[in-house]
Amino acid sequence: TAKNPEASPSAEASATPSADAAAVKIGVILVHDENTGYDAAHIEGIKKAAATAGIADDQIVWKYNVGEDEGCYDTATDLVEQGCTYIFSDSYGHQSYMQQAASENADVTFVSMTGDTAALSKLPNFKNAFTHTFESRYVSGVVAGMKLKELVDAGTVAAKNKNADGTIKIGYVGAYPYAEVVSGYTAFYLGVKSIVENVAMTVSYTNSWYDPTAEAEAANQLISAGCIILSQHADSTGAPSACEAALKSGTAVYCIGYNVDMLSVAPTSALTSSQNDWSVYYTYAFNCALKGEDIATDWSEGYATGANMISALGASCAAGTDAKVAEVEAALKDGTLNIFDCSKFTVDGAAVTTYLAIDTDGDWVGDTGEAIANGVFSESTLRSAPYFGLRIDGITELTK
Amino acid sequence: MEGAKATVCMREITKTFGSTVANNCVCLDINKGEILSLLGENGSGKTTLMNMLSGIYYPDAGQIFVNGSEVSIRSPKDAFELGIGMIHQHFKLVDVLSAAENIILGMPGNGRLDMKVVNEKILNICSLYGFDVDPKQKIYDMSVSQKQTVEIVKVLYRGADILILDEPTAVLTPQETDKLFAVLRNMRNDGKAVVIITHKLHEVEELSDRVAVLRHGQYIGEMVTKDTNAAEMTNMMVGRTVSLNIARPEPKDPKPRIVVDGLTVRDIDGVKKLSNVSFAANSGEILGIAGISGCGQRELLESIAGLQLVESGSISYIDPETGKQVELIGKDPRTISTLGVALSFVPEDRLGMGLVGNMDLTDNMMLRSFRRGKSMFADRKSPRSLAERVVNELEVVTPGITTPVRRLSGGNVQKILVGREIACAPTVLMTAYAVRGLDINSSYTIYDLLNQQKEKGVAVIYVGEDLDVLLELCDRILILCGGEVSGIVPGRGANKREVGMMMTKLGGEAGK
Amino acid sequence: MNPKVREPFVRITKRDGLASWRGWLIRLISLILALAVSAIVIYAMIKLNPLKVYAAMWEGAFGSEKRSWVTLRDTMMMLCIGVGLAPAFKMRFWNIGAEGQILIGGIATAAVLIYCGNSMPTWALLLTSFVVSSIAGAIWGVVPAFFKARFGTNETLFTLMMNYVAIQLTSYCVALWENPFGSNTVGVINQQTRAGWFPSLLGQQYMLNVILVLVLAVSMYIYLRYSKQGYEISVVGESERTARYIGISVRRVIVRTMMISGAICGLAGFLAVSGASHTISTSTAGGRGFTAIIVAWLAKFNTFVMILIAALLVFLEKGAMQIASQYNLNDFASQMITGIILFFILGSEFFINYRLVFRGKKEAK
Amino acid sequence: MTQILSLLQAAMVFGTVILFGAIGEIMTEKSGNLNLGVPGIMYLGGIAGLAGAFWYQTNVATPNAMIGLLIALVCALVAAGLGGLIYSFLTITLRANQNVTGLTLTIFGSGVANLFGGAMNKMAGGVGQISVGITSDAFRDTLPFLSNVGVFSGLGFMVYLAIILAFLASYFLNRTRKGLNLRAVGENPATADAAGINVTRYKYLSTCIGAAISGLGGLYYVMDYIKGTWSTDGGIEKLGWLAVALVIFARWKPIQAIWGSYLFGALFWLFLYIPGLTRSSQEIFKMLPYVVTIIVLIVVSLRKNRENQPPANLGMAYFREER
């Protein structure tokens, strides 16, 4: 698998730090601390990038458990007072407050990770960045597809695992019906579908980014409804451990995690987890900072730069998964594989030909930015945050 | 140094509560085979002294000897082990438990509790001593005297060599009192030591062998009962000569002030508490209300004060100035009290109605007056001076007017309550059990106060337990029996026996 | 039988009228002891110099003018809720529903800012939010009060449940107002226009918060101490039977008091949304409704003492963020320290009210 | 059908957490102590159990499930009991205000637990990596004779332990002398004291034992509900509050708490099983358990009953010489 790619292109630039490298001071605003997978991944990424770029520990000021409220604004301006020139925040809910701080402190660069309003705000010192998580979800979907194929071949897929139309039930525990989530589960579904054609996916939202019991209960509900493969876009180990428990008590069900390697809680039922390597972006950003260059307003990279990957394959993975994954990953890296190839999915039975991705007037409906060209929906090219909001055929959301 | 018969010797016992010295170097002997009366005014430290024997309080200084050896009584458990049992002034009962459960509370033993055996044993004791207790009845369903009976059975059940009773008869009927006294005499004859605290001097004379007197926390002296009399005992308690006659001036120009007609009241459970009660209370006279406990006195007074839901009938108030009639039923307590109808009700637990235990004297005085004036803010000046006046006039024993009333001794709490009600300058003054638990001196102070009110032309309604007092104090006596009017007799020349009969049987002997 | 001669080794007697400066001295000593114990714990666990840790905490709360203002703003928020809870608790009404009342006030404010943001000037928006949020909070407080007054329904559980109902209602509103769809955040409301935000006063962004809450605190002090209604509240709290006996309508007092209590907690929601976060989420109250119970009780409902306690708690919270940032110490450590400090302060009251008498030291008269 | 079973199971698992909390709190409240520190105590129980099992599993080459389970149980009981001891010392001996002490204990417990939980996450190599799988599995093993019986398949032994504890507590309170004494202490400590009952000892014991039982709720949450992991999301705290609520809901009767807790659990997760809800209407639907609780509360208060009242002296400190 592609865990921890050795070098990323932007890392090479760090060879020539500018004279005032010591003057760079980085502020980091985290919505939680190292106790949640999502923040842990950011922390790890920043530390790694700092080491690569040659930024000392005392040049980074960490702020943990910053709420998505005035606390974020307070913290951001406090970091400015402490002399930070680059300030990063890791949660979407921080964005408005980061933007507010950016508009008041023109000589400090603010980066709202996973945000989407940097370009619209027209503030030169306000940036967004995101990885191509949908790519690693697609790859994890392929892993799941391989397993499903094995299950079908072994005759494990029972009647209760099938819908009336014969499609096989798989499930997805999502946080919110947010474009980032929709884009992710669609990619996962398409990944499974690339191996096993007749699958149908049910999505259950927990209405929380992190809630172990809700994720577990949503998973239990999907399992009891007959889903045989589960994946998730929520941060806890709730769903994988529910699968592991179900598998133990005799219900065949396997799962794909997110952010965190789930093998410790679900050694038999976990197949792999889709992951982000945030160090790729932070290395890029830190190098820009050291050189005094402008950071891209919207940064978005994926497999090609090593910003995405999947975790080590679990023991339950089907034979041949390794090779298949390598093949898909190579295709993603060299650009020959388009995940959102419009010929591979339909919406309400019809192929999609046009999709406006960017909302400029605040009515939450895209009005500029055509995302489809040459029969391919290009995700995360118009801005860093995902915008794939289509509900394609074969996927049902339990709640709208 | 201890007398041969003395089973308990208390030597130089001192106990203070904050700045209050409740007992100051008290020495007291309690003898086997003897009933000792402990006398003293309210707040003189009787309860405190006995509580140190029963392990509730621990003395600041002094020694206690039991059967000749020095002991340290650190808890009620220690007291039980020394054979000391006490019936407390305030009930020590758990409301939601049954009589039997209360009686066996804290008794040694492990494991499963067999209530059948317990109940049988209790019934045995009851029949032995002639008490009537239903072991399964919950305390909250009981009348005051039933509760007191449970308290008595409780000590009998445990058995005690030294029995202390703190005002046990305050709420008992005369018949129950007689039964209790018979039991106490038996115990004395069995060689046990009995201490009784009471303010009813005729009980002292009737029952005890010896009296000991406390005043302001100090031991004053002791006497053999048969060599003394009520007047001497009172003088010793008070420290000066007091006269023990209740005055009864002739009513001046009595006019109906409250006219009750066909009053019928049911309680929440639908039980009839008053049935077709009619009478008039006149200005310038004291109307006594007699009856055994639970016969409806409380409901009657509360109906007049607007605190009770009335089923039918009417209560009219006749304004002394205009002579106009006002219907009180349906009016809220506030309106009624602004008309000049005052009620001072001393409930069984003394506090809890009419006073707020945690508030100081001033704030308690304010309860009646705080609404005065249009201002948003309450006036605290006049209640303060009223508090000072009541303390001075009624000789209330208190560290100061900023002491929470809960800290005062029972009798003093009552003085505050009655004093406040009278201070409202009412046109109708109702008092219930105004002298319950009061020492004799204070009781007479209260009678004088009532007479003063009567002479001012106030219609006074007096509910009391002591028939002798009713007969001496009141101009007319209304007798209630089971919620109905058994009769109304003039106070002068009324026959105690006859009134007693009417309390238990409608219309007395004549009603047969 | 079993005569015991030994006097108990130590016994407790009640103290009367301790001079108030000695009371405060005892509290101060307990605070110092608490800091010492916490220091030992800090050192034992992470081998950091506790003095440096405390210095960092001070730095975090008051290290700059901005930080001081943020600390002040949050203290005022906590004080506001404490002031709101005071009359209810004084009446022995266990209002643990502040959390919900704050949220409802916050929802009301957010609704005004969202729906009227473009059609009203800021002063009108502020006035409307003020009124609407206090009414909303009052309603949230009155519902349990009504049932308590009428049927004696247990208010502890009722108000607790009302918190959760309010949280769900907030979730619902967030889903309704979220921007963009599915993100579960409302974002900063009126970010461009700043319509309905507290304006700066005397050049200070949070001056209005401070003034508003101090006015509330002083008024509440006077109300509880000197007004007739305040007196009624104490009587109902001490003894309902007595209150009824002297003709206080207990039902009316309960409902009226909870209306006031709820309204002030609702105002705290207004303060949180209009005066600080300019957004609404399920964490708008953030547990402060519970913490403020500690503030109100420890201060024995004296609103001026509440300022001290609120400041202490907020100081600990702000300090925690700093030590987490500076020493990479998980900021849950601050909750532990807060707990230890409060335990000591709570325990110190004992030495103000009671005295220990040791064996052999019978008091000289 | 499987959906209903799945809901019932969710209800029982959820209910068991708060049932432990509630039984412990009933024992505590029966002594007149209102301990609002239940969430904190459950935190302490949970983290201690997890830490014990983690320590055992990382230090032993081939850990034995039963030993891990016992260590976790003992650690949870002791830690939660110590939480109760802090509360007891402050409120019983030092007569501190019970409400504030309880709330403080909640802050303290959650602080300690999350601090150590975070540290353990780090030691285990990152989030979600604390693996006490062997111990957790032992907690989740179904009883052998029930492993295939519908809703009971997949329920660990602690579900039954909670029920047994509820019956034991009820028996103790209503049928034994010590139980009677305990109730008297909570109703009227002055009376109990005068009857020779050691009020202080009863209060201490029942509060500490009650806390230990409540702590089992935290242990069950960690070991069974979230399967031997730790998260700092405040999940235990919320359940702790619901346990306090359940005490009142069950009117201080342990046996009533059993069905009360399951009802609460069922209502809590029902929204997942109702088809056709939108995301916002789901949020409204999630009010159900709370609204039902409120309705039950009102209905109960309409039927006024002396037996349904809290212990009369709940929340008040007792000092013998006070009056």
Ligand SMILES: Nc1ncnc2c1ncn2[C@@H]1O[C@H](COP(=O)(O)OP(=O)(O)OP(=O)(O)O)[C@@H](O)[C@H]1O
């Ligand atoms: N626990 C206490 N705390 C404070 N003061 C007390 C306490 N107990 C008694 N006192 C005070 O000690 C004094 C003596 O009270 P005590 O109850 O012994 O009087 P008493 O003789 O029994 O009076 P009464 O006849 O009214 O019952 C009173 O002034 C009372 O206020």
Ligand SMILES: Nc1ncnc2c1ncn2[C@@H]1O[C@H](COP(=O)(O)OP(=O)(O)OP(=O)(O)O)[C@@H](O)[C@H]1O
């Ligand atoms: N055999 C017995 N021994 C001792 N006490 C008993 C016995 N039977 C009943 N009681 C008493 O009767 C009262 C009511 O008991 P009961 O069994 O009806 O309790 P309950 O109110 O139904 O409580 P729960 O819901 O917990 O069963 C209790 O106070 C109990 O102490």
Ligand SMILES: [Mg+2]
């Ligand atoms: Mg648009």
Ligand SMILES: [Mg+2]
């Ligand atoms: Mg007395």
